[in-house]
Amino acid sequence: MAAYFTRRLMLALITLLLVTLIVFTLLRVIVPLVYADAADIIAAEYGRQDPALREQLKRQYGLSSSLPGQYLEFVGGLLRGDFGKSLFNGRSVTGEIKDRLPVSIELGFVGLIAGLLMSVPMGVIAAVRQDRWPDYVLRTLAILLNAMPGFWLAILIITLGSVWFNWAPPLDFAYLHDDPITHLKIMAMPALLIGLTPSAGLVRLMRTQMLEVMRQDYIRTAQAKGLTGRSVIVRHALRNALIPIVTVVGLSLPSLAAGTAIFESIFGLPGMGRYLVSAVGNLDYPVIMGTNVIFATLIVFSNLLVDLSYTFIDPRIRF
Protein backbone atom coordinates (compact mmCIF):
# COMPACT_ATOMS: atom_id res chain seq x y z
CA MET A 1 0.00 0.00 0.00
CA ALA A 2 2.71 2.46 1.02
CA ALA A 3 4.83 1.51 -1.98
CA TYR A 4 1.88 1.90 -4.32
CA PHE A 5 0.94 5.22 -2.84
CA THR A 6 4.51 6.49 -3.17
CA ARG A 7 4.50 5.48 -6.82
CA ARG A 8 1.23 7.28 -7.47
CA LEU A 9 2.51 10.33 -5.66
CA MET A 10 5.62 10.33 -7.86
CA LEU A 11 3.42 10.11 -10.93
CA ALA A 12 1.32 13.00 -9.66
CA LEU A 13 4.44 15.10 -9.19
CA ILE A 14 5.70 14.20 -12.67
CA THR A 15 2.37 15.26 -14.14
CA LEU A 16 2.55 18.58 -12.32
CA LEU A 17 6.14 19.06 -13.44
CA LEU A 18 5.07 18.46 -17.04
CA VAL A 19 2.23 20.96 -16.76
CA THR A 20 4.48 23.66 -15.33
CA LEU A 21 7.07 22.93 -18.04
CA ILE A 22 4.47 23.12 -20.83
CA VAL A 23 2.91 26.32 -19.54
CA PHE A 24 6.29 27.87 -18.83
CA THR A 25 7.70 26.96 -22.24
CA LEU A 26 4.61 28.29 -23.95
CA LEU A 27 4.42 31.58 -22.11
CA ARG A 28 8.03 32.39 -21.36
CA VAL A 29 9.85 30.87 -24.33
CA ILE A 30 7.65 30.42 -27.40
CA VAL A 31 5.34 33.42 -27.13
CA PRO A 32 8.11 35.94 -26.32
CA LEU A 33 10.15 34.57 -29.23
CA VAL A 34 7.43 34.93 -31.84
CA TYR A 35 5.34 37.68 -30.30
CA ALA A 36 5.97 39.62 -27.11
CA ASP A 37 6.90 39.04 -23.49
CA ALA A 38 5.18 40.49 -20.44
CA ALA A 39 7.39 43.57 -20.43
CA ASP A 40 6.50 44.35 -24.06
CA ILE A 41 2.82 43.99 -23.32
CA ILE A 42 2.88 46.35 -20.35
CA ALA A 43 5.12 48.82 -22.14
CA ALA A 44 2.62 48.76 -25.01
CA GLU A 45 -0.18 49.42 -22.52
CA TYR A 46 1.64 52.59 -21.51
CA GLY A 47 2.01 53.33 -25.20
CA ARG A 48 5.77 53.71 -24.97
CA GLN A 49 8.69 52.15 -26.75
CA ASP A 50 11.08 53.19 -23.99
CA PRO A 51 13.98 50.69 -23.63
CA ALA A 52 14.70 51.84 -20.06
CA LEU A 53 11.11 51.19 -19.00
CA ARG A 54 11.29 47.78 -20.69
CA GLU A 55 14.41 46.87 -18.75
CA GLN A 56 12.86 48.02 -15.51
CA LEU A 57 9.70 45.99 -16.17
CA LYS A 58 11.79 42.96 -17.12
CA ARG A 59 13.58 43.14 -13.79
CA GLN A 60 10.33 43.71 -11.93
CA TYR A 61 8.69 40.60 -13.45
CA GLY A 62 11.81 38.47 -13.13
CA LEU A 63 12.34 38.20 -16.87
CA SER A 64 15.97 39.28 -16.98
CA SER A 65 17.61 36.13 -15.58
CA SER A 66 18.36 33.02 -17.65
CA LEU A 67 15.48 30.73 -18.67
CA PRO A 68 16.31 27.85 -16.27
CA GLY A 69 16.71 30.49 -13.56
CA GLN A 70 13.29 31.92 -14.45
CA TYR A 71 11.75 28.47 -14.33
CA LEU A 72 13.23 27.75 -10.90
CA GLU A 73 11.99 31.12 -9.69
CA PHE A 74 8.52 30.33 -11.07
CA VAL A 75 8.41 26.91 -9.38
CA GLY A 76 9.82 28.38 -6.19
CA GLY A 77 7.02 30.95 -6.21
CA LEU A 78 4.45 28.18 -6.70
CA LEU A 79 5.86 26.24 -3.75
CA ARG A 80 5.61 29.32 -1.55
CA GLY A 81 2.05 29.84 -2.79
CA ASP A 82 3.04 33.05 -4.55
CA PHE A 83 1.63 33.27 -8.07
CA GLY A 84 2.73 36.84 -8.71
CA LYS A 85 0.56 39.79 -9.64
CA SER A 86 -1.84 40.31 -12.50
CA LEU A 87 -0.26 42.36 -15.28
CA PHE A 88 -3.46 44.33 -15.69
CA ASN A 89 -4.94 45.27 -12.36
CA GLY A 90 -1.87 44.52 -10.27
CA ARG A 91 -3.93 42.35 -7.93
CA SER A 92 -2.28 39.36 -6.29
CA VAL A 93 -3.10 36.21 -8.26
CA THR A 94 -2.93 34.16 -5.07
CA GLY A 95 -5.59 36.32 -3.42
CA GLU A 96 -7.81 36.17 -6.50
CA ILE A 97 -7.46 32.37 -6.65
CA LYS A 98 -8.39 32.12 -2.96
CA ASP A 99 -11.70 33.82 -3.73
CA ARG A 100 -12.40 31.94 -6.94
CA LEU A 101 -11.21 28.43 -6.20
CA PRO A 102 -14.07 27.56 -3.78
CA VAL A 103 -16.63 28.50 -6.44
CA SER A 104 -15.08 26.17 -9.04
CA ILE A 105 -14.52 23.33 -6.60
CA GLU A 106 -18.11 23.57 -5.39
CA LEU A 107 -19.35 23.59 -8.98
CA GLY A 108 -17.27 20.58 -9.97
CA PHE A 109 -17.86 18.58 -6.80
CA VAL A 110 -21.61 19.16 -6.56
CA GLY A 111 -21.84 18.54 -10.31
CA LEU A 112 -20.02 15.24 -10.07
CA ILE A 113 -22.13 14.06 -7.12
CA ALA A 114 -25.31 15.10 -8.93
CA GLY A 115 -24.11 13.29 -12.04
CA LEU A 116 -23.45 10.09 -10.08
CA LEU A 117 -26.78 10.31 -8.25
CA MET A 118 -28.53 10.54 -11.62
CA SER A 119 -26.53 8.04 -13.65
CA VAL A 120 -25.94 5.17 -11.23
CA PRO A 121 -29.66 4.52 -10.50
CA MET A 122 -30.47 5.03 -14.18
CA GLY A 123 -27.86 2.48 -15.21
CA VAL A 124 -29.08 -0.01 -12.61
CA ILE A 125 -32.71 0.37 -13.68
CA ALA A 126 -31.77 -0.05 -17.34
CA ALA A 127 -29.87 -3.24 -16.51
CA VAL A 128 -32.53 -4.72 -14.24
CA ARG A 129 -35.22 -4.04 -16.85
CA GLN A 130 -33.01 -5.12 -19.73
CA ASP A 131 -34.72 -5.05 -23.16
CA ARG A 132 -37.91 -3.61 -21.74
CA TRP A 133 -39.15 -0.04 -22.10
CA PRO A 134 -37.25 1.50 -19.14
CA ASP A 135 -34.07 0.14 -20.68
CA TYR A 136 -34.86 1.57 -24.13
CA VAL A 137 -35.89 4.96 -22.75
CA LEU A 138 -32.81 5.33 -20.55
CA ARG A 139 -30.42 4.12 -23.25
CA THR A 140 -31.86 6.52 -25.82
CA LEU A 141 -31.60 9.33 -23.29
CA ALA A 142 -27.97 8.45 -22.59
CA ILE A 143 -27.05 8.34 -26.29
CA LEU A 144 -28.74 11.70 -26.92
CA LEU A 145 -27.15 13.26 -23.85
CA ASN A 146 -23.77 11.99 -24.98
CA ALA A 147 -24.07 13.91 -28.25
CA MET A 148 -25.51 17.09 -26.78
CA PRO A 149 -23.06 19.84 -25.90
CA GLY A 150 -23.63 20.90 -22.29
CA PHE A 151 -23.38 24.57 -23.17
CA TRP A 152 -26.23 24.18 -25.67
CA LEU A 153 -28.46 22.71 -22.99
CA ALA A 154 -27.56 25.64 -20.74
CA ILE A 155 -28.42 28.15 -23.46
CA LEU A 156 -31.69 26.39 -24.23
CA ILE A 157 -32.66 26.44 -20.56
CA ILE A 158 -31.80 30.12 -20.23
CA THR A 159 -33.48 31.15 -23.50
CA LEU A 160 -36.61 29.03 -23.31
CA GLY A 161 -36.86 29.57 -19.56
CA SER A 162 -37.01 33.27 -20.16
CA VAL A 163 -39.40 32.99 -23.11
CA TRP A 164 -41.85 30.53 -21.57
CA PHE A 165 -41.59 31.01 -17.82
CA ASN A 166 -40.01 34.43 -17.61
CA TRP A 167 -37.26 32.77 -15.57
CA ALA A 168 -33.67 33.93 -15.65
CA PRO A 169 -30.61 32.91 -13.66
CA PRO A 170 -29.83 35.54 -11.00
CA LEU A 171 -27.35 38.11 -12.27
CA ASP A 172 -25.54 39.08 -9.09
CA PHE A 173 -23.39 36.43 -7.53
CA ALA A 174 -23.65 35.81 -3.79
CA TYR A 175 -21.11 33.85 -1.77
CA LEU A 176 -22.24 30.96 0.40
CA HIS A 177 -21.20 32.70 3.61
CA ASP A 178 -23.00 35.93 2.69
CA ASP A 179 -26.34 34.73 1.39
CA PRO A 180 -26.68 30.93 1.35
CA ILE A 181 -30.12 30.77 -0.27
CA THR A 182 -29.32 33.05 -3.20
CA HIS A 183 -26.00 31.23 -3.54
CA LEU A 184 -27.71 27.85 -3.87
CA LYS A 185 -30.24 29.27 -6.34
CA ILE A 186 -27.38 30.51 -8.50
CA MET A 187 -25.22 27.40 -8.29
CA ALA A 188 -27.87 24.68 -8.64
CA MET A 189 -28.43 24.94 -12.38
CA PRO A 190 -24.79 25.15 -13.54
CA ALA A 191 -23.76 22.35 -11.15
CA LEU A 192 -26.54 20.10 -12.47
CA LEU A 193 -25.49 20.82 -16.06
CA ILE A 194 -21.82 20.08 -15.34
CA GLY A 195 -22.91 16.75 -13.86
CA LEU A 196 -24.87 15.84 -16.97
CA THR A 197 -21.78 15.78 -19.19
CA PRO A 198 -20.10 12.73 -17.69
CA SER A 199 -23.36 11.03 -16.75
CA ALA A 200 -24.24 10.01 -20.33
CA GLY A 201 -21.23 7.75 -20.48
CA LEU A 202 -21.73 6.64 -16.89
CA VAL A 203 -25.29 5.40 -17.50
CA ARG A 204 -24.12 3.18 -20.34
CA LEU A 205 -21.13 1.86 -18.42
CA MET A 206 -23.22 1.24 -15.30
CA ARG A 207 -25.73 -0.73 -17.38
CA THR A 208 -23.16 -3.03 -19.01
CA GLN A 209 -21.35 -3.52 -15.71
CA MET A 210 -24.58 -4.47 -13.92
CA LEU A 211 -25.52 -6.87 -16.71
CA GLU A 212 -22.14 -8.53 -16.41
CA VAL A 213 -22.20 -8.76 -12.62
CA MET A 214 -25.78 -10.04 -12.55
CA ARG A 215 -24.64 -13.10 -14.51
CA GLN A 216 -22.03 -14.07 -11.92
CA ASP A 217 -22.38 -17.17 -9.77
CA TYR A 218 -22.42 -15.30 -6.48
CA ILE A 219 -25.53 -13.41 -7.58
CA ARG A 220 -27.29 -16.70 -8.24
CA THR A 221 -26.12 -17.89 -4.84
CA ALA A 222 -27.54 -14.79 -3.21
CA GLN A 223 -30.84 -15.29 -4.99
CA ALA A 224 -30.85 -18.99 -4.15
CA LYS A 225 -30.50 -18.37 -0.46
CA GLY A 226 -33.68 -16.34 -0.65
CA LEU A 227 -32.52 -12.75 -0.50
CA THR A 228 -34.93 -10.17 -1.89
CA GLY A 229 -34.28 -8.72 -5.31
CA ARG A 230 -33.45 -5.31 -3.90
CA SER A 231 -30.92 -6.67 -1.47
CA VAL A 232 -29.22 -8.72 -4.17
CA ILE A 233 -29.01 -5.73 -6.48
CA VAL A 234 -27.84 -3.18 -3.95
CA ARG A 235 -25.57 -5.21 -1.69
CA HIS A 236 -24.19 -7.83 -4.02
CA ALA A 237 -24.33 -6.51 -7.55
CA LEU A 238 -24.05 -2.73 -7.26
CA ARG A 239 -20.88 -2.70 -5.20
CA ASN A 240 -19.06 -4.89 -7.66
CA ALA A 241 -20.36 -2.98 -10.65
CA LEU A 242 -19.18 0.32 -9.21
CA ILE A 243 -15.46 -0.31 -9.58
CA PRO A 244 -15.09 0.68 -13.27
CA ILE A 245 -17.38 3.65 -12.58
CA VAL A 246 -14.77 4.99 -10.19
CA THR A 247 -12.14 4.68 -12.93
CA VAL A 248 -14.29 6.64 -15.36
CA VAL A 249 -14.94 9.31 -12.74
CA GLY A 250 -11.17 9.70 -12.44
CA LEU A 251 -10.82 9.98 -16.21
CA SER A 252 -13.62 12.54 -16.46
CA LEU A 253 -11.98 14.99 -14.05
CA PRO A 254 -10.19 16.96 -16.80
CA SER A 255 -13.47 17.49 -18.64
CA LEU A 256 -15.02 18.63 -15.38
CA ALA A 257 -12.36 21.34 -15.18
CA ALA A 258 -13.19 22.39 -18.73
CA GLY A 259 -16.85 22.39 -17.74
CA THR A 260 -16.20 24.98 -15.06
CA ALA A 261 -14.68 27.27 -17.70
CA ILE A 262 -17.74 26.87 -19.93
CA PHE A 263 -20.50 27.11 -17.32
CA GLU A 264 -18.85 29.87 -15.32
CA SER A 265 -18.74 31.87 -18.54
CA ILE A 266 -22.39 31.18 -19.36
CA PHE A 267 -23.76 31.85 -15.88
CA GLY A 268 -21.31 34.63 -15.02
CA LEU A 269 -19.86 32.92 -11.94
CA PRO A 270 -16.63 34.27 -10.43
CA GLY A 271 -14.66 31.01 -10.61
CA MET A 272 -11.29 29.82 -11.88
CA GLY A 273 -12.41 28.87 -15.38
CA ARG A 274 -13.78 32.29 -16.20
CA TYR A 275 -10.69 33.86 -14.63
CA LEU A 276 -8.55 31.91 -17.09
CA VAL A 277 -10.74 32.70 -20.11
CA SER A 278 -10.58 36.43 -19.46
CA ALA A 279 -6.85 36.33 -18.60
CA VAL A 280 -6.09 34.55 -21.86
CA GLY A 281 -7.83 37.34 -23.76
CA ASN A 282 -5.52 39.88 -22.10
CA LEU A 283 -2.36 37.74 -22.23
CA ASP A 284 -2.15 38.16 -18.46
CA TYR A 285 0.78 35.74 -18.02
CA PRO A 286 0.86 35.32 -14.22
CA VAL A 287 -2.90 34.60 -14.12
CA ILE A 288 -2.69 32.13 -17.00
CA MET A 289 0.19 30.28 -15.36
CA GLY A 290 -1.45 30.28 -11.94
CA THR A 291 -4.85 29.00 -13.10
CA ASN A 292 -3.30 26.26 -15.23
CA VAL A 293 -1.16 25.03 -12.36
CA ILE A 294 -4.10 25.09 -9.93
CA PHE A 295 -6.35 23.16 -12.33
CA ALA A 296 -3.64 20.56 -12.89
CA THR A 297 -2.99 20.20 -9.17
CA LEU A 298 -6.69 19.74 -8.46
CA ILE A 299 -7.04 17.03 -11.09
CA VAL A 300 -3.89 15.20 -10.13
CA PHE A 301 -4.78 15.04 -6.46
CA SER A 302 -8.42 14.12 -7.08
CA ASN A 303 -7.06 11.26 -9.18
CA LEU A 304 -5.00 10.15 -6.19
CA LEU A 305 -8.17 10.15 -4.07
CA VAL A 306 -9.95 8.13 -6.75
CA ASP A 307 -7.15 5.55 -6.67
CA LEU A 308 -7.31 5.30 -2.91
CA SER A 309 -11.09 4.91 -2.97
CA TYR A 310 -10.72 1.58 -4.80
CA THR A 311 -9.63 -0.03 -1.54
CA PHE A 312 -12.81 1.09 0.19
CA ILE A 313 -15.14 -0.03 -2.57
CA ASP A 314 -13.48 -3.36 -3.22
CA PRO A 315 -11.69 -5.01 -0.28
CA ARG A 316 -10.08 -7.48 -2.70
CA ILE A 317 -7.97 -4.68 -4.12
CA ARG A 318 -4.82 -4.26 -2.06
CA PHE A 319 -1.99 -2.22 -3.38
Add this chain to the structure above:
Amino acid sequence: MAGTTIGETLSIGAHREQQRPLPLRVLRSILHFARKKPLGMVGLFLILILTVAAVFAPQIATHNPNKIDLKHKLEGPSAAHWLGTDATGKDTFSRLVYGSRISLKVGFGAVALSTFFATIIGLSSGYFGGWFDTIVQRLVDAWQAMPQLIILITLLGIVRRMPNVDLLLALIIGIGIVSIAGRSRVERSAVIVLRGMPYIEAARSLGAGHVRIMVRHILPNVVPLILVGATVSLGGVILAEASLSFLGFGPTGETSWGQMLSVDGREYMRSQPGLAIWPGLAITLAVFGFNVFGDALRDVLDPRLRGGR
Protein backbone atom coordinates in the same frame (compact mmCIF):
# COMPACT_ATOMS: atom_id res chain seq x y z
CA MET B 1 -6.13 -13.11 -41.04
CA ALA B 2 -3.13 -10.88 -41.62
CA GLY B 3 -4.57 -9.29 -44.74
CA THR B 4 -8.24 -8.99 -43.82
CA THR B 5 -9.96 -5.95 -45.27
CA ILE B 6 -12.93 -4.23 -43.76
CA GLY B 7 -15.25 -5.38 -46.53
CA GLU B 8 -14.46 -9.00 -45.74
CA THR B 9 -14.74 -8.55 -42.02
CA LEU B 10 -18.09 -6.87 -42.47
CA SER B 11 -19.74 -9.74 -44.33
CA ILE B 12 -19.77 -13.13 -42.75
CA GLY B 13 -19.75 -15.28 -45.87
CA ALA B 14 -16.70 -13.49 -47.20
CA HIS B 15 -14.91 -16.52 -48.58
CA ARG B 16 -17.84 -17.40 -50.84
CA GLU B 17 -18.02 -13.86 -52.17
CA GLN B 18 -14.46 -13.62 -53.39
CA GLN B 19 -15.57 -14.39 -56.95
CA ARG B 20 -18.22 -11.68 -57.12
CA PRO B 21 -17.21 -8.27 -58.48
CA LEU B 22 -16.01 -5.81 -55.86
CA PRO B 23 -18.86 -3.23 -56.05
CA LEU B 24 -21.39 -5.99 -55.47
CA ARG B 25 -19.44 -7.26 -52.48
CA VAL B 26 -19.24 -3.79 -50.96
CA LEU B 27 -22.97 -3.28 -51.54
CA ARG B 28 -23.76 -6.60 -49.90
CA SER B 29 -21.68 -5.83 -46.85
CA ILE B 30 -23.37 -2.44 -46.51
CA LEU B 31 -26.79 -4.08 -46.73
CA HIS B 32 -25.74 -6.63 -44.16
CA PHE B 33 -24.56 -3.83 -41.89
CA ALA B 34 -27.86 -1.97 -42.35
CA ARG B 35 -29.88 -5.04 -41.41
CA LYS B 36 -27.83 -5.81 -38.31
CA LYS B 37 -27.24 -2.27 -37.09
CA PRO B 38 -30.13 0.05 -38.00
CA LEU B 39 -28.99 2.74 -35.56
CA GLY B 40 -25.50 2.63 -37.06
CA MET B 41 -27.12 3.14 -40.47
CA VAL B 42 -28.90 6.23 -39.13
CA GLY B 43 -25.48 7.48 -38.01
CA LEU B 44 -23.98 6.80 -41.44
CA PHE B 45 -26.89 8.68 -43.03
CA LEU B 46 -26.29 11.71 -40.78
CA ILE B 47 -22.57 11.63 -41.62
CA LEU B 48 -23.43 11.57 -45.33
CA ILE B 49 -25.74 14.59 -44.98
CA LEU B 50 -23.00 16.41 -43.08
CA THR B 51 -20.42 15.60 -45.73
CA VAL B 52 -22.69 16.66 -48.60
CA ALA B 53 -23.48 19.93 -46.79
CA ALA B 54 -19.78 20.63 -46.29
CA VAL B 55 -18.69 19.76 -49.82
CA PHE B 56 -21.54 21.46 -51.66
CA ALA B 57 -22.03 24.35 -49.24
CA PRO B 58 -21.95 27.04 -51.97
CA GLN B 59 -24.65 25.19 -53.96
CA ILE B 60 -26.88 24.33 -50.99
CA ALA B 61 -26.72 27.61 -49.07
CA THR B 62 -29.40 30.09 -50.12
CA HIS B 63 -27.42 33.16 -49.08
CA ASN B 64 -23.87 34.30 -48.49
CA PRO B 65 -23.34 33.24 -44.84
CA ASN B 66 -21.42 36.40 -43.99
CA LYS B 67 -23.64 38.93 -45.78
CA ILE B 68 -24.88 41.54 -43.34
CA ASP B 69 -28.44 42.68 -44.12
CA LEU B 70 -29.70 45.00 -41.39
CA LYS B 71 -33.08 45.43 -43.09
CA HIS B 72 -33.88 41.76 -42.44
CA LYS B 73 -32.33 41.25 -39.01
CA LEU B 74 -33.80 38.88 -36.39
CA GLU B 75 -36.52 37.57 -38.71
CA GLY B 76 -38.36 34.35 -38.11
CA PRO B 77 -38.47 31.53 -40.66
CA SER B 78 -39.77 32.63 -44.08
CA ALA B 79 -39.58 31.58 -47.73
CA ALA B 80 -36.53 33.79 -48.22
CA HIS B 81 -34.81 32.84 -44.95
CA TRP B 82 -35.75 29.25 -44.15
CA LEU B 83 -34.51 29.35 -40.56
CA GLY B 84 -34.67 33.10 -40.05
CA THR B 85 -31.81 35.57 -39.63
CA ASP B 86 -29.53 36.68 -36.81
CA ALA B 87 -28.91 40.09 -35.24
CA THR B 88 -27.03 41.35 -38.29
CA GLY B 89 -29.39 39.80 -40.84
CA LYS B 90 -27.17 36.85 -41.72
CA ASP B 91 -29.15 33.86 -42.99
CA THR B 92 -29.20 31.15 -40.31
CA PHE B 93 -29.70 28.23 -42.73
CA SER B 94 -26.73 29.24 -44.89
CA ARG B 95 -24.58 29.72 -41.80
CA LEU B 96 -25.50 26.22 -40.61
CA VAL B 97 -24.55 24.75 -43.98
CA TYR B 98 -21.19 26.51 -44.03
CA GLY B 99 -20.62 25.68 -40.35
CA SER B 100 -20.46 21.98 -41.24
CA ARG B 101 -17.18 22.74 -43.02
CA ILE B 102 -15.37 23.78 -39.84
CA SER B 103 -16.72 20.80 -37.93
CA LEU B 104 -15.57 18.34 -40.58
CA LYS B 105 -12.22 20.03 -41.24
CA VAL B 106 -11.37 20.07 -37.54
CA GLY B 107 -12.88 16.62 -37.03
CA PHE B 108 -11.01 14.84 -39.81
CA GLY B 109 -7.84 16.89 -39.42
CA ALA B 110 -7.49 16.35 -35.69
CA VAL B 111 -8.45 12.69 -35.91
CA ALA B 112 -5.97 12.04 -38.73
CA LEU B 113 -3.24 13.64 -36.65
CA SER B 114 -4.09 11.77 -33.46
CA THR B 115 -4.53 8.48 -35.35
CA PHE B 116 -1.08 8.77 -36.89
CA PHE B 117 0.76 9.47 -33.65
CA ALA B 118 -1.40 7.20 -31.48
CA THR B 119 -0.64 4.33 -33.86
CA ILE B 120 3.11 4.93 -33.68
CA ILE B 121 3.03 5.22 -29.89
CA GLY B 122 0.63 2.33 -29.30
CA LEU B 123 2.40 0.03 -31.74
CA SER B 124 5.94 0.61 -30.47
CA SER B 125 4.97 0.74 -26.80
CA GLY B 126 2.95 -2.47 -26.98
CA TYR B 127 5.44 -4.28 -29.23
CA PHE B 128 8.67 -3.56 -27.38
CA GLY B 129 7.27 -3.68 -23.86
CA GLY B 130 9.73 -3.55 -20.96
CA TRP B 131 11.15 -0.29 -19.67
CA PHE B 132 10.30 1.54 -22.91
CA ASP B 133 6.63 0.64 -22.45
CA THR B 134 6.72 1.64 -18.78
CA ILE B 135 8.14 5.09 -19.51
CA VAL B 136 5.78 5.73 -22.41
CA GLN B 137 2.76 4.61 -20.39
CA ARG B 138 3.66 6.84 -17.43
CA LEU B 139 3.90 9.76 -19.85
CA VAL B 140 0.51 8.80 -21.30
CA ASP B 141 -0.87 8.67 -17.76
CA ALA B 142 0.44 12.15 -17.10
CA TRP B 143 -0.94 13.43 -20.41
CA GLN B 144 -4.39 12.03 -19.65
CA ALA B 145 -4.41 13.56 -16.18
CA MET B 146 -3.82 17.05 -17.54
CA PRO B 147 -6.64 19.55 -17.87
CA GLN B 148 -6.57 19.23 -21.64
CA LEU B 149 -9.26 21.69 -22.66
CA ILE B 150 -7.85 24.20 -20.19
CA ILE B 151 -4.43 23.91 -21.83
CA LEU B 152 -6.10 24.25 -25.24
CA ILE B 153 -7.89 27.41 -24.11
CA THR B 154 -4.53 28.77 -22.99
CA LEU B 155 -2.80 27.80 -26.23
CA LEU B 156 -5.49 29.06 -28.59
CA GLY B 157 -6.06 32.22 -26.58
CA ILE B 158 -2.40 33.15 -26.88
CA VAL B 159 -2.08 32.09 -30.49
CA ARG B 160 -4.97 34.27 -31.63
CA ARG B 161 -3.21 37.37 -30.34
CA MET B 162 -0.32 36.78 -32.71
CA PRO B 163 -0.34 38.05 -36.27
CA ASN B 164 -0.39 35.72 -39.29
CA VAL B 165 -1.46 32.56 -37.50
CA ASP B 166 -3.82 30.06 -39.10
CA LEU B 167 -6.28 29.62 -36.24
CA LEU B 168 -8.01 26.69 -37.91
CA LEU B 169 -4.71 24.86 -38.20
CA ALA B 170 -3.89 25.68 -34.57
CA LEU B 171 -7.27 24.29 -33.52
CA ILE B 172 -6.72 21.08 -35.50
CA ILE B 173 -3.20 20.53 -34.16
CA GLY B 174 -4.22 21.38 -30.60
CA ILE B 175 -7.23 19.06 -30.42
CA GLY B 176 -5.30 16.39 -32.33
CA ILE B 177 -2.37 16.35 -29.91
CA VAL B 178 -4.67 16.31 -26.91
CA SER B 179 -6.48 13.18 -28.06
CA ILE B 180 -3.36 11.11 -28.85
CA ALA B 181 -2.84 9.72 -25.35
CA GLY B 182 -6.20 8.06 -24.82
CA ARG B 183 -6.26 6.52 -28.27
CA SER B 184 -2.77 5.04 -28.03
CA ARG B 185 -3.94 3.11 -24.95
CA VAL B 186 -6.48 1.05 -26.86
CA GLU B 187 -4.07 0.22 -29.65
CA ARG B 188 -1.32 -0.74 -27.23
CA SER B 189 -3.51 -3.29 -25.47
CA ALA B 190 -4.44 -4.88 -28.79
CA VAL B 191 -0.80 -5.03 -29.87
CA ILE B 192 0.18 -6.76 -26.61
CA VAL B 193 -2.25 -9.57 -27.40
CA LEU B 194 -0.98 -9.93 -30.96
CA ARG B 195 2.67 -9.82 -29.93
CA GLY B 196 2.40 -13.22 -28.30
CA MET B 197 0.75 -14.89 -31.30
CA PRO B 198 2.56 -17.84 -32.93
CA TYR B 199 2.56 -16.21 -36.38
CA ILE B 200 4.62 -13.33 -35.00
CA GLU B 201 7.11 -15.80 -33.65
CA ALA B 202 7.15 -17.49 -37.05
CA ALA B 203 7.85 -14.20 -38.77
CA ARG B 204 10.63 -13.47 -36.33
CA SER B 205 12.23 -16.87 -36.78
CA LEU B 206 12.21 -16.26 -40.53
CA GLY B 207 14.39 -13.24 -39.84
CA ALA B 208 11.89 -10.38 -40.06
CA GLY B 209 13.04 -7.19 -38.32
CA HIS B 210 11.09 -5.28 -35.70
CA VAL B 211 9.82 -2.64 -38.10
CA ARG B 212 8.75 -5.24 -40.64
CA ILE B 213 6.88 -7.25 -38.02
CA MET B 214 5.14 -4.16 -36.66
CA VAL B 215 4.13 -2.73 -40.01
CA ARG B 216 3.44 -5.87 -42.06
CA HIS B 217 2.21 -8.33 -39.45
CA ILE B 218 0.75 -6.45 -36.51
CA LEU B 219 -0.55 -3.22 -38.03
CA PRO B 220 -2.99 -4.86 -40.51
CA ASN B 221 -4.65 -6.63 -37.58
CA VAL B 222 -5.19 -3.47 -35.57
CA VAL B 223 -6.53 -1.50 -38.56
CA PRO B 224 -10.18 -2.32 -37.72
CA LEU B 225 -9.57 -1.16 -34.15
CA ILE B 226 -7.89 2.03 -35.38
CA LEU B 227 -10.85 2.74 -37.69
CA VAL B 228 -13.34 2.24 -34.87
CA GLY B 229 -11.30 4.43 -32.56
CA ALA B 230 -11.09 7.15 -35.21
CA THR B 231 -14.85 7.13 -35.85
CA VAL B 232 -15.74 7.21 -32.17
CA SER B 233 -13.28 10.01 -31.42
CA LEU B 234 -14.64 12.15 -34.29
CA GLY B 235 -17.75 12.90 -32.24
CA GLY B 236 -15.68 14.00 -29.27
CA VAL B 237 -13.44 16.16 -31.44
CA ILE B 238 -16.43 17.94 -33.00
CA LEU B 239 -17.80 18.55 -29.51
CA ALA B 240 -14.45 19.96 -28.36
CA GLU B 241 -14.29 22.23 -31.41
CA ALA B 242 -17.82 23.47 -30.72
CA SER B 243 -16.98 24.17 -27.06
CA LEU B 244 -13.82 26.09 -27.95
CA SER B 245 -15.59 28.08 -30.69
CA PHE B 246 -18.39 28.77 -28.24
CA LEU B 247 -15.91 30.25 -25.75
CA GLY B 248 -14.51 32.42 -28.54
CA PHE B 249 -11.36 30.45 -29.34
CA GLY B 250 -12.37 29.18 -32.77
CA PRO B 251 -11.17 30.43 -36.14
CA THR B 252 -12.23 34.00 -36.87
CA GLY B 253 -13.93 34.98 -40.09
CA GLU B 254 -15.45 31.57 -40.67
CA THR B 255 -18.85 30.42 -39.50
CA SER B 256 -18.90 27.65 -36.93
CA TRP B 257 -21.79 26.19 -34.98
CA GLY B 258 -20.21 26.79 -31.59
CA GLN B 259 -19.55 30.41 -32.41
CA MET B 260 -23.19 30.87 -33.55
CA LEU B 261 -24.24 29.98 -30.00
CA SER B 262 -21.66 32.19 -28.32
CA VAL B 263 -22.29 34.82 -25.72
CA ASP B 264 -22.44 37.75 -28.17
CA GLY B 265 -25.70 36.58 -29.66
CA ARG B 266 -27.36 35.55 -26.43
CA GLU B 267 -29.43 38.69 -25.86
CA TYR B 268 -31.11 38.18 -29.25
CA MET B 269 -32.05 34.56 -28.60
CA ARG B 270 -34.94 35.68 -26.43
CA SER B 271 -36.66 37.37 -29.33
CA GLN B 272 -35.59 34.72 -31.87
CA PRO B 273 -35.23 31.34 -30.09
CA GLY B 274 -34.29 29.66 -33.38
CA LEU B 275 -30.86 31.23 -33.00
CA ALA B 276 -30.37 29.17 -29.84
CA ILE B 277 -31.91 25.98 -31.23
CA TRP B 278 -30.56 25.25 -34.72
CA PRO B 279 -26.77 25.41 -34.26
CA GLY B 280 -26.97 23.23 -31.14
CA LEU B 281 -29.18 20.75 -32.96
CA ALA B 282 -26.65 20.61 -35.79
CA ILE B 283 -23.79 19.88 -33.34
CA THR B 284 -25.88 17.25 -31.55
CA LEU B 285 -26.88 15.45 -34.77
CA ALA B 286 -23.31 15.47 -36.09
CA VAL B 287 -21.87 14.09 -32.85
CA PHE B 288 -24.75 11.63 -32.54
CA GLY B 289 -24.10 10.42 -36.10
CA PHE B 290 -20.41 9.72 -35.53
CA ASN B 291 -21.05 8.18 -32.09
CA VAL B 292 -23.71 5.67 -33.13
CA PHE B 293 -21.92 4.81 -36.38
CA GLY B 294 -18.71 4.27 -34.44
CA ASP B 295 -20.52 2.08 -31.91
CA ALA B 296 -22.07 -0.04 -34.65
CA LEU B 297 -18.73 -0.30 -36.44
CA ARG B 298 -17.14 -1.45 -33.19
CA ASP B 299 -19.76 -4.14 -32.71
CA VAL B 300 -19.11 -5.42 -36.23
CA LEU B 301 -15.33 -5.06 -36.39
CA ASP B 302 -14.11 -5.65 -32.84
CA PRO B 303 -13.50 -9.37 -32.51
CA ARG B 304 -13.97 -9.27 -28.75
CA LEU B 305 -17.56 -8.08 -29.11
CA ARG B 306 -18.55 -10.08 -32.17
CA GLY B 307 -21.42 -12.44 -31.46
CA GLY B 308 -22.04 -10.77 -28.12
CA ARG B 309 -24.81 -8.44 -27.10
